[in-house]
Amino acid sequence: MIKTRIQKSCFIIFLPLFLTITFALLSSSYAADIGNCLLCHKYPGISRVDEEGRMRLFYVNEPIYNNSVHAKVKCEGCHTDIKEIPHKPAKKVDCLVECHIVEPSTEKKFSHKDVEGFIQSSVHGKVDKDGNEKKYAEDYPGCKDCHDNPLFRPLSFFKRVRPGISEQSLSRCKVCHKKEEFVYQFYNHVTTRLHKSRNPLNIAEMCGRCHDDPALVARHELSTKAVISYGETFHGKAASFLDERIPDCLDCHVNKGDSVHQMLGHKDPASSIHKDNKGKICATIDCHPSASPKFATYGVHAEFNLTQSPAQYFFTFFFIVLTGGTLLPLMGVIFLDLLRRFFPHATIGRRK
């Protein structure tokens, strides 16, 4: 009986340890580095300042790369001009290139080519519907303005074992799928896609790089600094506390079922934020299912700004002053009372 308990205890203690070590080893062995590029590019200092004065860092953090969605892509898959080592300065990566990975549903080579079409027809495209270049075209984003290498955010309900990875789920996969690398990648890929691939706060920060830039906002005659005003709302506050379920920019600004790259301007009748469609976005089953269309008429992007939204400004200011002005003196009085109890006979000056 005792022996069985000891065996059980050993099993409980060592199983997670064994699995952790296994996955640590696995994660470091998934390098797509068949060309041995990391011989040089594993060194953090491999860098230079280019002719434009920009810092160019050629370092690839292998463990992080192996936990990214591109982990299976060989270096040459993106850096297509590099055929030999040592190599000449590499050309700029074209994100729309076909890489060696085969897309399983069509069995064609994988490419981000479709995204180009989505972007061009969206509010972020550099050309208008007539094919003419938009004013201030250089302000419109390229791939890397919004994306760095996307990292896996595996979903897990078993966070006590090892955050982010569910060994229990993986063990089920392994019953049928024998190749551990496949299981690890597939699990990460699928569970990452089962929820937001980026935290709402990260999404807001990404959008804010352009949409909070006062100069850009002024140039394009936008009505608000979008992420600053988002931060003033309940949604923004919850996002700042890292709530994963809260709507971020993409949840409201993209029609359900569309690619996030198909974002349309508020004047476009097909846009999710067009005045006729706004109510539907709030009233989705995931958010406020019983909300009426009027629910969406409040100033979602009202800034704490006297000029843009005077009513909200005075309302917010009043409550901040009321809260701070009441509670802070109250706490001060309590503190002084406690101080007197602590030093009941203390005086600042000697009494006559």
Next chain:
Amino acid sequence: MKNFFFKIYMLAFMALVVFFMVVIWKVTFAHILHEYSNRKQAQEISKFKEEREEKGKKSNFEKIILESEERVKRYLGYRILEEVRIKGHFHHIGFDIGPDKRSYCINCHGDMPHDAVKELRAFLNMHAFFVGCETCHVRLDGQEKTGIFKWYDRKTGDIVASPVKKSSPGSFKAKIIPFEKINGTIQRVDSQDRIDFALEYRSREESLTEAQKSRAKKLLHKIVAKQPYICEDCHQTENPILPFDAIGYPKERIDSITSTEVVGMIKNYTKFYMPNMLHPGETLKK
């Protein structure tokens, strides 16, 4: 005893009250002040950018300092990855090392100083990350030569134990510095006297005449060799300049950096891209 516990209780209560005061301050007035200062900063940066753009040219300072110092946090659920964000950079960096506060060379030359040889500059900057400038650019001969090299901490400048076995390749928080023999005493090449001289020159540079500046620079660079050590001086099995074993490199790392793979690549570079690397004068003559 009762009085003692009462005092402890009072202290704890006071600490709790102060804690609440800080929290209330943060969610009310500090929140406003913080946002106000952020907004003002963003406006100032934006105004500065506009002014620069109007002049038609962005300075390197603005591009590198203002645009590359943004720090970001990626919330991955199971961990938070915090790193510097370099605009337009795709791959994640994933850690910070911090500036080298000991080196007086980088005050003028920067910490990515190599730029002249196009094919080699990134490699040289990579080495400059963990090899002190003097290690390659000072050739000690005769009695000055000790053959001693040690690691110094990038932050404090103090000599520290070898970090090689504890860190991944090249990501050390320390750099290698040579030691010289002066009047029978063994000392590090980046001695305090040399640092003080360089710092004083920097602080008084504007008030010096051109002749004085030239003289100061000459003295500062007196120890710098015309021809620094090159790749093959260390990446070789026979008598490399750096005593890898003594500075803490394990055998497998020594085998790796002196392997035919690395040495072969250096030879390829020399042969195909920099045929004049060993004879730098010849390019100029042509």
